[in-house]
Amino acid sequence: MGSNMAEAHPVGFQWVMEAKARGAKVLHIDPRFTRTSALADKHVPLRAGSDIAFLGGVINHILSNDLDFREYVRAYTNASFLVGEEFVDTEDLDGLFSGYDPETGTYDTSTWQYENGFPEDSVESERHREQSAGEQHGSGGPKLESGTGIATDQTLEHPRCVFQILKRHFSRYTPEMVERICGVSREDFLEVCRAWTSASGREHTAALVYSVGWTQHSMGAQYIRAGAIIQLLLGNIGRPGGGVLALRGHASIQGSTDIPTLYNLLPGYLPMPDARHADKRDYVESIRGTHQKGYWHNADDYIVSLLKEYWGEAATEENDYRFDYLPRIDGDHGTYRTVMDMIDGKVFGYFLLGQNPAVGSAHGRLQRLGMANLDWLVVRDLTMIESAEFWRNAPEIETGEITAEQCRTEVFFFPAASHVEKEGTFTQTQRMLQWRDRALEPRGDQRSELWFIYHLGRILRRKLATSTDERDRPLLDLAWDYRTEGDGEFPEPSADDVLRRINGVDLTTGELLDSYQQLTSDGTTAAGCWIYSGVYAGGVNHARNRTARTEQDETALEWGWAWPANRRVLYNRASADPQGRPWSERKKLVWWDAERGEWTGHDVPDFPKTTPPEFEPEYGEAGPGALAGDDPFIMQADGKAWLFAPSGVVDGPLPTHYEPHESPMPNLLYGQQGSPARKVYGREDNPSNPAPPEGGGDVFPFVFTAARLTEHHTAGGMSRQLAYLSELQPALFVEVSPQLAAERGLENLDWAHVVTSRAAVDARVLVTERMRPLRLDGRVVHQVWMPYHWGPSGKVDGDVVNDLLGVVLDPNTMIQESKVATCDIRPGRRPRGCELLEYLAEYRRRAGVTVETGTHVVTAHTTASDAAATSDTTAPGSTGSHTTAQGTTDREEDA
Amino acid sequence: MTVSRESFYGPLDDVSGDAGYTEHPERVGFFTDTSVCIGxxxxxxxxxxxxxxxDDGFDLLGMSFDNTGELSANSWRHVAFIEQPAPPRESAPAREADAVDLGLPSFDLPGAGTGEETRTDFRWLMSSDVCKHCTHAGCLDVCPTGALFRTEFGTVVVQDDICNGCGYCVSGCPYGVIDRREDDGRAWKCTMCYDRLGDGLEPACAKACPTDSIQFGPLDELRERARERVATLHDRGITEARLYGEDPNDGVGGDGAFFLLLDEPEVYGLPPDPVVPTRDAGSMWARAGVAAAAFAATAVSVFFGRSRR
Amino acid sequence: MGVSDWIRSWPVYRQLTGADRLGRGDAAASPQSREREPRTADADRVTASVCPYCAVGCSQNVYVGSDDGGERVLQIEGNPDSPISRGRLCPKGSASKQLVTGDHREERVLYRAPYGTEWQELDLPTALDMLADRVLDARRKGWQDTDADGKPLRRTQGIASLGGATLDNEENYLIKKLFTALGAVQIENQARI
Incomplete structure (x- = not known):
């Protein structure tokens, strides 16, 4: 779901075809019939933006029919944990959870806590949201003060246990509701349910694949949570052939998250410190609970080792390892916020390092206007991309919004070395690092980013060498002494040396570390990214391991190196039953070897090696030693997988269906229309199309979605310049159904233009049966699809599809909702120049779009404070009667 | 080796031997299994x-995702995309039930008749076409310059150092594969990567193919594998699966590159019953053989006579 | 070539004296065909790489040869040893040679002055030096010592960066490290998008 694997990851799709050949059933649930659908056993189209309603239906089907893998669920998830009495569900609040503050549009998560689990320190939820709180908690997942001593009900009957809360929360996600919201027939829906559940259990596992079709929503993290809940209920996590597989779209996008070029993270998912953290102790205490279980409890080891790598000998225990050198964040510093700050004149310089936001980011116009209001811009790329030439080829040149003669932005274009002209590691989508050898030298001024950053840093340090300004100390004290190769003033820095220091070193011996378990907080280890510790274990670059697949078993541990500790299936302790025996012979992966007193198997066990299955920690224990023998989720604060998330997800402890920010449909489940915690930016330059209950949405009656084609790559910088790829998909097109074509007078291959309140975009029409109108709650809804690879440069050019989108973000990830919006489509080409601006203004007038449109996020007919005060609150409105019945029943049970 | 009718038509066991290779590797070919092609x-x-x-130009053709159009001098592989109604399956649920469930009239309103009710009746076929490397290759038989020749692998290759661009081969191909390049006028087509084969490498297309839709290997093995694949698909209810071009009794003596199709060949743009245009050349040889041999012998003796002077 | 070799190279001679009486096979092979070999056979070396497009991580073998113009990539294709890709590549991966050898690749630093309408060339050290001055200037202009409550921020909002998902881990590491030391926090990449 939310993935077009055959098109976006064709070579990975060979394994799907292999599984299919061996009898696996392949289901593709996606708005559009794609090349993936063509090869699937079944394609189920659903309305873009309705996935949680569908997944909620599956959860309800599993729970209502007792189809969960109960032994797995009871032992390995938090199903039996009791949630505090203060928690109030969406059932009772018309789509809101308890703790919602309508003033700030954020949740205080304190009412979502487990019973007996110490509540979190008072949560500053506004700040939490601003800082992308999901990742604020780092790879350890959200913090709990204590991982032991949580009240449970092993019968799963207690009305406040997670299992029952889940059951009740999803009870209204019926097949009928799925049909009305998603446009999926009951038969198709039930066929998916049957296939999914029958392929799961002791003897079978089912894998769930998603991509940015899930993440790029205003509640993208909750889409993934919903998928994870199903996979956990069915026992498909930590087991071979199971999992929730995120297929990522760039060669090292996993690596650039692990070793982040992201504002809210330090390497290894350590959060960036914020203004509240007076010192390192503060910081560590705020990211992990004093008594929590698992390896995240050792966060102090990880941050100290990082600080030692950053500042070397300048970082000592006495000076708190120079924790004070880290800049502090205090809100949203994400790329979209930053671009608005550029327009507002708050940002002066901008580096684009292999990225083309003029085409590739949502709301291209905003991106380009931001670039046009800088002191300087640096673009490093293989080729001349739109972002480097916005001053002469942006669409805004034609409308007069940008003119070269009046644009002050100084632009530096630095040609980049390609992947074969430099060495280093990419981390692919399964967390595997693979080293590339350098094949040959780049030409002319082409250089690696390693070279560029290393020498820029060197020159900056030289320029500041005599500075006495305190603010320059972090730069001057920086450990910037990487080995170099070659002579002269500008030698190439050694990627190998950088990787060694990422892996980590024992500073007392100078030896490379073998594992993150060797890291310490006493300043004797330095490691750039704790989860990568071990990639250089034994002094060997394991990312360069290339034992042929034919010379090893199918786990292929000798090819590349996967973090952590070369484990290929995360949480694989769950592939064995609570007693440590494989759930079945067919599905064995890791198990307890009682004779040797250790975990063993085909994969590297993702568990403390000698902790036996029956081990029970003392109450109040902390860290890895507090993990019970049946706590497979070793990075979680309580060792269990979270069906219900008591913290860490800022927009709700359970996934809930909300309509997208822009939608032609009212929310049929709750009065709350869209995600109440989504990030909206009401600005003149960021208008939204209206959505119910606002009027005027009929001006943009169609559902818009966009995606990739096999033949191109993202913003096109690596494909539109290549003749062999350009000829395969030479022009921007828009896919419409024959019915929509008839309704709007569109002819195959003719021009049409798609319109939103932001932009109008020309495209050639492709009329296809693959696009199918959906019947939703008695009305027909058409979907329109476009690939987004084109821009003004390259061998083939076209309008920028991302211009159609506005900026509205998932509050957990600060990722934009670019997989769904509303639009109009008209035959013929769009107006040009100033007429285009007038044309768009007229659309906005007709739709009644103002700066306010879409910014009133609360539409539920009750508020959190109401509900907290009165237990019999029911929601008025269309879903009121349903709510009342459910609410009353559960209240009685509570009493 | 004698010249016989089998050299021009009908089954021919040893195609390389017939072309004068006394010792030669096994005949190799392509089996393109379109049932796993992801386009x-x-x-x-x-x-x-x-x-x-x-490149072949940057033209949007509006034919589904096909912007290559056809095999040509510059495109030696071509993936066809066919959007069509799917054949009914026994396991498919009755669609009438849905119509009832909708409770709505399914006429006149745009889109009204096209909710989910026909979704499973739709399919998207993809198939990578290529030169067939026929057992009896019309292009080769009509080539007057010897530019086209049969390799020791049994494949058919245009030698660009010989070709003079006469174009006879273009009309000689029953599949419409071979084509002349506009700039130099010479004929070009798939060589099955003749240069790679000599070094033990597989052709570039087969090597890259992500799902193994294009399989390369000894033709006999491929034929066997293909028959098994058809049987498997038939067992799974894909009764429309059939092979195209694998039969040595067909009009070209069987193809060196054959296909598993899920519909009639015409749907994929393939001729249903290709016949080599030189099918009767064998009997013509029989009549003209003696005269031709005498003529040739005379020519050679004259030549040698001159050489010796 | 001696006369007898010359004669033997004549296809008709071969046709009449060999087994290929119809002149459609062995006898018709041209000199080029007889000497053919894959250009990868000329490679000086084959290096192991990874496809730069999506995140599947398909292994590539890069064949490098040399001519008068220096070293060049002769061919890039899949490495069959890989348990991920088994030697296969998608169309983008298959086009990698064009990606790295195509004429679309820029080789020189280019500079567009404020209000300029054209690019101009700049030598690399000069450009880096100019950039370093600008980095310090933007850093200073956007500097924030503390927040409104007087809590230390020690940062600049004057410099932003976007990119990393196409870069190496080692590169991202240095980017984050340098910018963090500079006090820049708006450091982002495609993972946010």
Whole structure:
């Protein structure tokens, strides 16, 4: 779901075809019939933006029919944990959870806590949201003060246990509701349910694949949570052939998250410190609970080792390892916020390092206007991309919004070395690092980013060498002494040396570390990214391991190196039953070897090696030693997988269906229309199309979605310049159904233009049966699809599809909702120049779009404070009667 | 080796031997299993990268995702995309039930008749076409310059150092595969990567193919594998699966590159019953053979006579 | 070539004296066909790489040869040893040679002055030096010592960066490290998008 694997990851799709050949059933649930659908056993189209309603239906089907893998669920998830009495569900609040503050549009998560689990320190939820709180908690997942001593009900009957809360929360996600919201027939829906559940259990596992079709929503993290809940209920996590597989779209996008070029993270998912953290102790205490279980409890080891790598000998225990050198964040510093700050004149310089936001980011116009209001811009790329030439080829040149003669932005274009002209590691989508050898030298001024950053840093340090300004100390004290190769003033820095220091070193011996378990907080280890510790274990670059697949078993541990500790299936302790025996012979992966007193198997066990299955920690224990023998989720604060998330997800402890920010449909489940915690930016330059209950949405009656084609790559910088790829998909097109074509007078291959309140975009029409109108709650809804690879440069050019989108973000990830919006489509080409601006203004007038449109996020007919005060609150409105019945029943049970 | 009717028509066991290779490797070929083709066009690109072919222009054709159109001098692999109604399956649920469930009239309103009710009746076929490397290759038989020849692998290759661009081969191909390049006028087509085969490498397209839709190997093995694949698909209810071009009794003596199709060949743009245009050349040889041999002998003796002077 | 070799190279001679009486096979092979070999056979070396497009991580073998113009990539294709890709590549991966050898690749630093309408060339050290001055200037202009409550921020909002998902881990590491030391926090990449 939310993935077009055959098109976006064709070579990975060979394994799907292999599984299919061996009898696996392949289901593709996606708005559009794609090349993936063509090869699937079944394609189920659903309305873009309705996935949680569908997944909620599956959860309800599993729970209502007792189809969960109960032994797995009871032992390995938090199903039996009791949630505090203060928690109030969406059932009772018309789509809101308890703790919602309508003033700030954020949740205080304190009412979502487990019973007996110490509540979190008072949560500053506004700040939490601003800082992308999901990742604020780092790879350890959200913090709990204590991982032991949580009240449970092993019968799963207690009305406040997670299992029952889940059951009740999803009870209204019926097949009928799925049909009305998603446009999926009951038969198709039930066929998916049957296939999914029958392929799961002791003897079978089912894998769930998603991509940015899930993440790029205003509640993208909750889409993934919903998928994870199903996979956990069915026992498909930590087991071979199971999992929730995120297929990522760039060669090292996993690596650039692990070793982040992201504002809210330090390497290894350590959060960036914020203004509240007076010192390192503060910081560590705020990211992990004093008594929590698992390896995240050792966060102090990880941050100290990082600080030692950053500042070397300048970082000592006495000076708190120079924790004070880290800049502090205090809100949203994400790329979209930053671009608005550029327009507002708050940002002066901008580096684009292999990225083309003029085409590739949502709301291209905003991106380009931001670039046009800088002191300087640096673009490093293989080729001349739109972002480097916005001053002469942006669409805004034609409308007069940008003119070269009046644009002050100084632009530096630095040609980049390609992947074969430099060495280093990419981390692919399964967390595997693979080293590339350098094949040959780049030409002319082409250089690696390693070279560029290393020498820029060197020159900056030289320029500041005599500075006495305190603010320059972090730069001057920086450990910037990487080995170099070659002579002269500008030698190439050694990627190998950088990787060694990422892996980590024992500073007392100078030896490379073998594992993150060797890291310490006493300043004797330095490691750039704790989860990568071990990639250089034994002094060997394991990312360069290339034992042929034919010379090893199918786990292929000798090819590349996967973090952590070369484990290929995360949480694989769950592939064995609570007693440590494989759930079945067919599905064995890791198990307890009682004779040797250790975990063993085909994969590297993702568990403390000698902790036996029956081990029970003392109450109040902390860290890895507090993990019970049946706590497979070793990075979680309580060792269990979270069906219900008591913290860490800022927009709700359970996934809930909300309509997208822009939608032609009212929310049929709750009065709350869209995600109440989504990030909206009401600005003149960021208008939204209206959505119910606002009027005027009929001006943009169609559902818009966009995606990739096999033949191109993202913003096109690596494909539109290549003749062999350009000829395969030479022009921007828009896919419409024959019915929509008839309704709007569109002819195959003719021009049409798609319109939103932001932009109008020309495209050639492709009329296809693959696009199918959906019947939703008695009305027909058409979907329109476009690939987004084109821009003004390259061998083939076209309008920028991302211009159609506005900026509205998932509050957990600060990722934009670019997989769904509303639009109009008209035959013929769009107006040009100033007429285009007038044309768009007229659309906005007709739709009644103002700066306010879409910014009133609360539409539920009750508020959190109401509900907290009165237990019999029911929601008025269309879903009121349903709510009342459910609410009353559960209240009685509570009493 | 004598010249016989079998050299021009009908089954021919040893196609390389017939072309004068006394010792030669096994005949190799392509088996393109379209039932696993994902239409990615890696074959088209890998072919162009290896063979250094020019691009074929940047034209949107509006034919589903096919912007290559056909095999040509510059495109030696071509992936066809066919959007069509799917054949009914026994396991498919009755669609009438849905119509009832909708409770709505399914006429006149745009889109009204097209909710989910026909979704399972739709399919998207993809198939990578290529030169067939026929057992009896019309292009080769009509080539007057010897530019086209049969390799020791049993494949058919145009030698660009010989070809003079006469174009006879273009009309000689029953599949419409071979084509002349506009700039130099010479004929070009798939060589099955003749240069790679000599070094034990597989052709670029087959090597790249992500799902193994394009399989390369000894033709006999491929034929066996293909028959098994058809049987498997039939067992799974895909009764429309059939092979195309694998039969040595067909009009070209069987193809060196054959296909598993899920519909009639015409749907994929393939001729249903291709026949080599030189099918009768064998009997013509029989009549003209003696005269031709005498003529040739005379020519050679004259030549040698001159050489010796 | 001696006369007898010359004669033997004549296809008709071969046709009449060999087994290929119809002149459609062995006898018709041209000199080029007889000497053919894959250009990868000319490679000086084959290096192991990874496809730069999506995140599947398909292994590539890069064949490097040399001519008068220096070293060049002769061919890029899949490495069959890989348990991920088994030697296969998609159309983008298959086009990698064009990606790295195509004429679309820029080789020189280019500079567009404020209010300029054209690019101009700049030598690399000069450009880096100019950039370093600008980095310090933007850093200073956007500097924030503390927040409104007087809590230390020690940062600049004057410099932003976007990119990393196409870069190496080692590169991202240095980017984050340098910018963090500079006090820049708006450091982002495609993972946010």
């Amino acid at each position: 990615c066009k890696a074959c088209e690109v890998a072919c162009k990268e290896w063979n250094l072919l020019p």
